[in-house]
Amino acid sequence: MPLGTLDRSPPPFFRQGPSALSQLLFFASMSVLLMAADSRVGLTTPLRTAAAVLLHPVERTLLAPVRGLASANDYLSGIAQAQQTTERARAELTRQAERSLQAEQLLQENARLRALLELRNRLSVRSRAAEVLYDAADPYTRKIIIDRGSNQGVQHGSPVIHELGVIGQVTRVYPMTSEVTLVIDENAAIPVHNVRTGLRGVAFGDPSADRMELRFVAANADVQVGDILQTSGLDGVYPPGLPVAKVGRLDRRTQSDFAKIALIPATVPDSVRHVLVLEPVGAQLPPPPAASDVGQPVHAKDAAAAKPAAKGSSKP
Structure with a gap:
């Protein structure tokens, strides 16, 4: 067989790629680059959002057995607790009857004090x-x-x-x-x-x-x-x-x-x-006043009304 027809390339077992140190440096550099890009411009924010949307059904499916066991446990333990709660509620109801009368009087007194002091009601938060x-x-x-x-x-x-x-x-x-x-x-x-x-x-x-x-x-x-x-x-x-x-x-x-x-x-x-x-x-707070409204002690209408009065009071 002629020597030119022989395949002199090494077998796959002896083929070598980049060294382990080169691979480590490359992937470490890529990691630092991705972390810097994420902290500066939020590069991975769309990826997180897409992953959250895709994995949401899987999460709910995997949580179904856990919720089922928790619901069964709550049902069994709730029967005994319901009986105890009923007895305590009856005793507490008697004590709350007197407290409710006192609370009603305090609420009325508080409303009168707020009206006198012109206090603002607390913000209603949705x-x-x-x-x-x-x-x-x-x-x-x-x-x-x-x-x-x-x-x-x-x-x-x-x-x-x-x-x-x-x-x-x-x-x-x-x-x-x-x-x-x-x-x-x-x-x-x-x-x-x-x-x-x-x-x-x-x-x-x-x-x-x-x-x-x-x-x-x-x-x-x-x-x-x-x-x-x-x-x-x-x-x-x-x-x-x-x-x-x-x-x-x-x-x-x-x-x-x-x-x-x-x-x-x-x-x-x-x-x-x-x-x-x-x-x-x-x-829920009102927007801040515009910059053009700041630093104007006299209203334009008041200033216009003040000009004729000043003119009339001047001596000829």
């Missing part, structure tokens, strides 16, 4: 009910997914509350679902005020202990264990007066000028199933 689907898969954050999205009118930054208090805030909105960052997440911060003293501050999340922390409070401030903290409404997001947390531990003997205050959240996110999504308070 809301919509939602159900918690599951916890977010990110192990470094504390977030949940609810079954309401932009199709149902959920807005970015909407407060999410429970019957016991504030749960968190909507940080990502998809067409049929939304992502809620809990108050115990390290990136969460809520302006609050102390119900007992009126002292204002900011409560931050502490995911390491599933708690919150009241920072930048002077060591000699009037704060006690058990104080209730509510939303102050200064951020234009949360309506004022919603329960947020209570003071659980207070340490004034620190090396800094601020006290170390640990807070216990008003709600336990792990046990919450149904929530209420509120419209941000800032969306």
Whole structure:
């Protein structure tokens, strides 16, 4: 056989491509480039939205057995609880009869005081009910997914509350679902005020202990264990007066000028199933005055009326 007809190329087993180091550097560079592009221009936002829409039916299908077991468990345990609740309700009904009469008198007195002091009624905030689907898969954050999205009118930054208090805030909105960052997440911060003293501050999340922390409070401030903290409404997001947390531990003997205050959240996110999504308070406030209207102490009509009077009073 002539030598020119022989295939001298190496067998596939001995073929070599780029080295392992070259492949590592290439994919590492691509990862850094994609992360930078996503943080600057939101490159992956359409991909996340498309993935959320495509995976939504799969998520609901996979959650069906879990919901079925939870419903069966709730039904069996609810029978026994219903009997106990009936007995307690009968005893509570007797006590509430007297309290309702006192509450009616206090409401009438409060209405008269508001009319005398010309106090404004609190803003009426629109809301919509939602159900918690599951916890977010990110192990470094504390977030949940609810079954309401932009199709149902959920807005970015909407407060999410429970019957016991504030749960968190909507940080990502998809067409049929939304992502809620809990108050115990390290990136969460809520302006609050102390119900007992009126002292204002900011409560931050502490995911390491599933708690919150009241920072930048002077060591000699009037704060006690058990104080209730509510939303102050200064951020234009949360309506004022919603329960947020209570003071659980207070340490004034620190090396800094601020006290170390640990807070216990008003709600336990792990046990919450149904929530209420509120419209941000800032969306209902009137728009700010136009720049042309600022700095005009005299109305144009008043100025026009003042000119003839000034002219008539001048001497010839």
